[in-house]
Amino acid sequence: MHSLPDHTFSLATSTDSAGDVSISITGDLDYDTSDELLATAERQLERRPAPRHLRLDCARLAGCDSAGLSILLMIRRRADVTGTRLHLDNRPAALERVLGITGTLAHFTDAPAPDQPAPEQPAPGQP
């Protein structure tokens, strides 16, 4: 488990020598903060050449509500357009649960289309 969640939202962007971008998210991704993440991600995706990989480091992500998930889906759509591969790294349990319930985990991890979600999706709350 990671340390106590930090609810102050902040973003840190870094670019490696290969041009791959990593955005580290700290705090709650919600209705009030998610637009900032979208704007930051869009700025990175607008670079030419577009980055081959965009990594969202979620290690310090405290929580993600439906508005936050909507923005993650939007970033994924934008990344598809530029041919950038989106990664959600170091997913905390809360994010994993949201992705699980909404059936979007496979979409983000590039697994086959979620046409058989039942086996890898235990009913919420069950161990």
Place this chain on the structure above:
Amino acid sequence: MTISQNAALQGQASPPSLGPAWLDAPCPVLVADRSGVVRGLNARAAALFPRARSGAGLEGAVPGWLTDAHPRDGGGGAQAVRGTHGGRTLSAHPTPGQDGDVVWWLLDDTERAGAEAALREERRRTAFLSNASTALLASLNVDRCLEVAARMAASHLADAAVVVAAPTGRRGHAVTHGLPSGEVTSTVVDLSPADVPGLDEALRGFPPVPSRWIDPSALPAWAVPDGLPGPVGSVVVTPLPGHGVPAGALILLRRTDHAAFDEGEEILARLFAARAGAAVSAARLYAEQAGITATLMRELLPPRLRRVNGVEFAGGYRPSRVTERVGGDFYDVHPGAGDEQESLAVLGDVCGKGLDAAVLTGKIRSTLHALLPLAADHGQVLKLLNGALLTSHHARFATLVLASVARAGSRVRLRLTSAGHPAPLIVRDAGPVEAAETGGTLVGALPEVGATTATVELAPGETCLLYTDGISEARGGPLGNTEFGEERLRAALAGCAGMPAEAVVERVQMLASEWVGDGRHDDMALLAITAPGAPASAAISGRAPGRRTA
């Protein structure tokens, strides 16, 4: 002579010997004795008062206000006075001379007096405009704003004021008459703006035409309030600028026996109109929004649920804020045609808040209603719904549960499909609370969706509860920021077998509300589907249904 010498003279205790220096003073100087006889005057004074002569009396030679101020025998000391003479404003400052003479130093104060008057006027205008803003912004009611504007304009700017509101789509313009007495009357007039010179332009937001261009005798009857005594002598027509579009126009009227509007008054009228226009416009925007909200509320508020085809349904909805009664959670029950036909219940949650969420909710509910004939195949319904919601410019999505419900003898058979939504919980008469084994993708954001459907049977007294994450993620508790959580929800439901649907909903709502306390919370929606009848355990143990109601 300089000011400091003047001050030194005034400060001397004994009458000074003036000498000839005062004759060259840069201002008019006049010396008179205690009987009011002029003893001397310099050239500037002679030019100012041509009839004043040395040795003659002050009366008739200088203005009365100066004569009156001149101290006579036993009349006490002289005071500085101010008055007009020949179109100028003069101030006269006395200093003592020899043998009780008084030396009057006269200064031209015309410009200062003018500046003081202008300052007073400016202060009055500022105070008026400030009061106008306060009065106009006190109400967000359009009619009230128009009344305040007409009343204030009539009492401070003119003999009568007419506010013509911009048309709002219905025939005619709202016309508000104001009189200085405070009397205001409002009518709707099917008027032609071309009848008043400058009105058409003002209603379109163009700058006002000068008042002198408008012929008062050409005014139509609706533009002249009934209570105005005497004919109209001058007219000002000025626009009421709004936010983007003009809010209307202000017509100011003055009687023939009063002075016509001058340029300063026209400017003041324009400044007032700017404030009145902003207030009317804000009130109109508010009224429009309130209207939209009221319309949406009528359409989007969850329906009241009841028993349908032998199955109990109960719903509960608590929006996130009391002021925003339309939120992102929704539920519906579409009754089947007969007892054997499935009814379709749906409960969902759209992402986002406020109007955006409300619009998406409306879209989903209408689309699902239209897809009812296909309800036998939940996967197909979700696929079509997803296609209807997908747009390129946002990824706002919804999660929902479809529940097809029909009686099967004394039991109730459900087909449950979750589209990215927390799975429904099944409250069994015996054994733990179960989650229905259904899962799938949310709708409205991904090109492809998929879901699995679970089939569940409820024995009499058993309940299937559909809920939104506003319940499970409600934060509160003893520490204030703990999630209510699914475990607590299951524990709360464990005691609910045998309770009617409505009681289950009320119990969960009550527990969640207690958990949240006064804290902020998301929308909370619940839909309980219950098979009526006493649970089997009650028949064995003799317990009556509902006995465990907390």
